[in-house]
Amino acid sequence: MTDVRVSARRLRLLRRLDESPLTVVWGPAGYGKTELVESWLALRADVVACRIAAPGPATGPDAYWAAVASASASASAGGADVMVVLDLPEKGLLANIGVRLWDLQVRTPTCRFVLTTRDGSVFDDRFPSSGVSVVMPAELEYTLDEVAELLADRQASSWRAARDVWLMTGGHPALVALAENVLRIYGKDLELERERACLAVEVQVDRYVDANLLEPLPQSLRAAARTVAAVRRVTATVVTMLRVDDAEKAIAALECAGLLYRMPPSPERYHVFPDAIRRSLRRGAMREGMQPPPEVSAALARWYETVGDPVEALRHATEGQDWDLVVEVLAAHWVEITATRFGVLFRALCGLPEHVLRSRPAMLYARELAVRISSDLRPLPRSLPEVISPGADIDGQDSFDVALAPGVLRSTLMRWIGDYDEAVRNHAELVDLATRIESEGADQGARPDLAPVWTHLGLTSEYRGDHQRAADLFERAVIGCPRGPGDFAARQAAGQLALQQAVLGEGRRAQRWIEQESTFGSVAGWLGTTIELPAITARVIVALDRLDVAAAEQVLTTLPELTGNIENWAFVVYARAQYELMRGRPEAGLDRVRRHRAEFGKWLGPAAFARPLLDAAEMDLNTALxxxxxxxxxxxxxxxxxxxxxxxxxxxxxxxxxxxxxxxxxxxxxxxxxxxxxxxxxxxxxxxxxxxxxxxxxxxxxxxxxxxxxxxxxxxxxxxxxxxxxxxxxxxSEFGTPPVDFGAQEWAPYPLPAPAVHLTDRELAVLHGLSRGHPVVDIAKSLFVSPNTIKTQLRGLYRKLGVHSRGDAVREARRRGLV
Structure with a gap:
């Protein structure tokens, strides 16, 4: 039975069926195509459903479409709105489908037609009608928000678990439902059993793939599926290189089975696996020892390099142990690969043999940095090569490869482990060298893109508290960056400038950099959070500083959960602490600061700007309490x-x-x-x-x-x-009106100041005697008065200080700076 409640929540999909009289819902098996249509029908009681049964194997195209026309005419005879559902028609029935459906629309104008199919060849025929609405496979996949809503409705998990499910399933509808059932078993223990729950989901995904997608196939196609899963973009050329017989026929069979779906030509035609399905097939291939031979992987790598796909070239070069190509691809495309496929980069760097690394310091430092980004458990090697002196007689590209790249990577590595003093040791020389390389390139009419270099040098200075130097470096990254694959570094630099100025209190400057940051393109992949986080945090602080707490709260909802890979963590914690202070919840801000200080302790060394930033935040929160x-x-x-x-x-x-x-x-x-x-x-x-x-x-x-x-x-x-x-x-304000609109809100983040205490000279003298531990008799003798007089003055002191004993009087006097 269709779960209408679940599908109804995905209104973005249900609305697609209202857009046009002809809708094509296209996606692999398990993508909820039929459920989507049935949910729409369940919510539209005014629409009559006309479901066309799947034809038998002997039914020809003309007979099938004649039956569709007859059923449509009968259903619409009463004048009611009719939805004609053509569910998964055979491949042979798709020929001239555009003309046939257009003809049906003309004959029965009161009918809507919905075609659900897993076969991408439906688009080989051009649809004459411009009113065709196509629901693509990617649209059928659950978004992260939709997964979170589904699990929340079923009381199955937290936001973190929702993200786990989304990453493990890729939003594949059938797999999301399967994962939700698994998580429900753990109930309230889910957070404690998170790792075990993820393994259980993975096992169930593998079982689903084996039983529902592979089991119906002949053995040869099962093997072909696991072999072809070694690549992301499936073409006949690649499948042939993988030594699969009759590549075109194998691809068509896998598409029909729901394992692949075809992408629109761009410019070539190719197929892809749903991400979770591909990962499952890869796990199965590894269990059965079905990895492509090294020579096949190496050949694939060379082919991908020639067609301009460096990520896949690097992936297969690593699997084929073609280390020369690995180095070649990394040197030419490291910015693009770092931004989009860190996992591929990590495996390549960790796979490089030691003799290759010894001759290439930049690769060695890149490997050590990648290892620590993935896990901080591994200690640094005892000896790392020193960067060659930039003052040496090195020019051209060699300057970058031999000195600048390893120098910047070494600085970044030291910053990552929290040794900020060591990270800036060669900064002046690196800046001079980068400036020379940039100038020489400009003279030759080919100015190099050094935005990543300037950004990383700027980050090291910023996290150490050298704000002016950091600002200069960030500006060089933004101003000198050509728009292209590497402009994510310039976007991060603009965001860091916005964040820096916001923290320092330059709100208008921060806003200008926020606007500049927004002119860059979006960043996909694992780096997206790192690149976008500074500007998001800056927007929170700027909104708070102009007393727009509602706007700050809205921006805060877009901040990601802090993980061990977010170097800007202290700025995020600071922004949240300031928000809690303005909302009158200092205890919540204090808990957050203390929790994250313990979590990110490696970045709180003596030279870290994060230390005084959070010290001050914690002191203010305590004062508010x-x-x-x-x-x-x-x-x-x-x-x-x-x-x-x-x-x-x-x-x-x-x-x-x-x-x-x-x-x-x-x-x-x-x-x-x-x-x-x-x-x-x-x-x-x-x-x-x-x-x-x-x-x-x-x-x-x-x-x-x-x-x-x-x-x-x-x-x-x-x-x-x-x-x-x-x-x-x-x-x-009688002296001058501040340019502040306080609105109706009476902001009071801190308690009222304690009233000042005014003591006479004699009371101060008595207080000083008490602070030195003198008894009343000795104080009286030193002031040439009787002990009773001193006792009278003590009672006045107690009243003014709000205390009831000599010890409390001394403590309160010291707190107020009176002694």
Missing amino acids: GAGSDVLERAELVSGPLHPLVRLSTARAALLTGNTSTAAKHATELTRRRGIYTRVRLEAFLIESMVSLHAGERDAARVAWNRAVALSEDTGLARPFTTVPAEMRSTL
């Missing part, structure tokens, strides 16, 4: 100078705990230093204005406030003004 005194105690334990972000958080905590002298000291340190981030400088001016106003120094308050207002006008940075209590903000 009313733990400002703990923040001050933590700041006192820091050895060496405080990072500007940490100093700002310390000043804020001091202000909110009533320690105005400490707040003023830190804020002044920030406003008087050159080169301080705009965000930090603006917030420091606000703290200075609040401290001065509280002390009755209106002129000083006016100067600091107006400098903050001017910075806000220049940058569009509005959020810092929410840290000023509403009553105090109203008073300070």
Whole structure:
């Protein structure tokens, strides 16, 4: 029985059947073609269904189409809307199908016609009618969102499990349903049993392929299916090279069985397997030892190289152990392969023999980097070759191959393992060399595309906190990049510039880079998240800074789940922490920061910018929770100078705990230093204005406030003004109106500042005596008064400090900076 509820949710498909009086639903076996049509009919009670039974083997085309015409005429005789369903017609019945269906439409205008087929040859005949709607195989596949909705409806899993199912099944409808049934067995234990559940799904997929797709075939075709699965694009030429007899006939049989489907000519005709089906066939081939011989793989690799498919050339060259071709393909196409098929690149690099790697340092560093991207468990080799000095007499392409490429890969490898100081060791030389190569190429009329080089050098500087140097390198990547396969690096550079400027508080500059980033093409493959993440995170911060929390929340829904391969993790965590702060949920932000700090500890070394960025975020969240005194105690334990972000958080905590002298000291340190981030400088001016106003120094308050207002006008940075209590903000606005629309929301991310304590000279003297541990009698003697007088003054001290004992009085006085 058709599950109408499941199909009805996929409205994007159901709507396709309303588009035209003639619809072709095309896809392999198990793609839910019939279910789609039946679901549409179940939802349209006003439409009469006319299902044409599949003809017998002896039925000829003329007799079949005459029967279709007769049934259509009978069904439409009553004047009702009719849906005529032609389900999986035989291959021989597809000849002249366009003309035949057009003729039927003319004869029975009240009829809709839906043709479901797994045979791509239906498109060999041109349809005269321009109103034909074709539902392609890729459209029938479940999207990730649809898999998540399906599993959520069945209470089967989380978003992570939905992604697992989508990746394992490729969205193949029959396999998605099968996986959903498997996951339901695990119930609430699914997250704990995630690995076991994935293995169970894989086993069930293999059983489905064996029983439903392979079992009906003769043995020779089963073997052919597993052999042909070695390639992604199936053509008669390739199948012949795989030593399969009668290639055309074998391809047609596999298509009829639902294992392959034909792609539109572009320019050649070829077939593909659904991804999950191909992986299953490959697993079966490996179990049965049916891998192509090395010489066949090598021949395929050479053929793919000649037809311009470097990914497949590299895949088969690796399987055929043609190491010369592997090196050749990697050297010529490493940008494209890295962006689209990291798995193929990884296997090729790990397969290269040691003697090949020793003569090619770039390949060696690329392998070590690929290994660590896949898993951090493997230690670095004890000795890695030093990069040849860029000052050597090397020119032309040799400069890139011998010095620049291995140098950049070495720097990237050191950055990946968290050794930022080592990563920047040869940066100046690498920048000089890249500049020379770029200049020489431009002089010769062939400027090389060094966007990936500039981007990786910029990332290393950025993660180390050298923002100006990083910005210069990122700009070179964006400005000098020709649009083409490698422009993903320039897109990442533009996104990183947007993110950098957003974090530093330059909202308008960040917005310009966000717009620049959006002009580049989309990125497919595993690198998509890495490339797009910086700009997405920048949009969150920019929206928060202009107090558009709703927009920030919407963008946050597009942020992916953090994994160990996301170097921008700290910026993502920072953005989420700021969002939680604005929503009044600091405890949620604090939990997130602490959880991810433990997870990404390798990138939190002493030289990492992520450390002060998240230190400051954690301090602000604690201050919002009313733990400002703990923040001050933590700041006192820091050895060496405080990072500007940490100093700002310390000043804020001091202000909110009533320690105005400490707040003023830190804020002044920030406003008087050159080169301080705009965000930090603006917030420091606000703290200075609040401290001065509280002390009755209106002129000083006016100067600091107006400098903050001017910075806000220049940058569009509005959020810092929410840290000023509403009553105090109203008073300070008499000096100058900030360009901020607070709306109806009364933003208050932090508690109100504790009132300042004003002590007399005698009370301060008593307090200092207590802090030194002196008893009341000794304090009285030193001040030439009686012990009773000191006790009276102590009661006044207790009242002003809000405490009830001498120990509490000393602790509170130290927290407020009074002693």
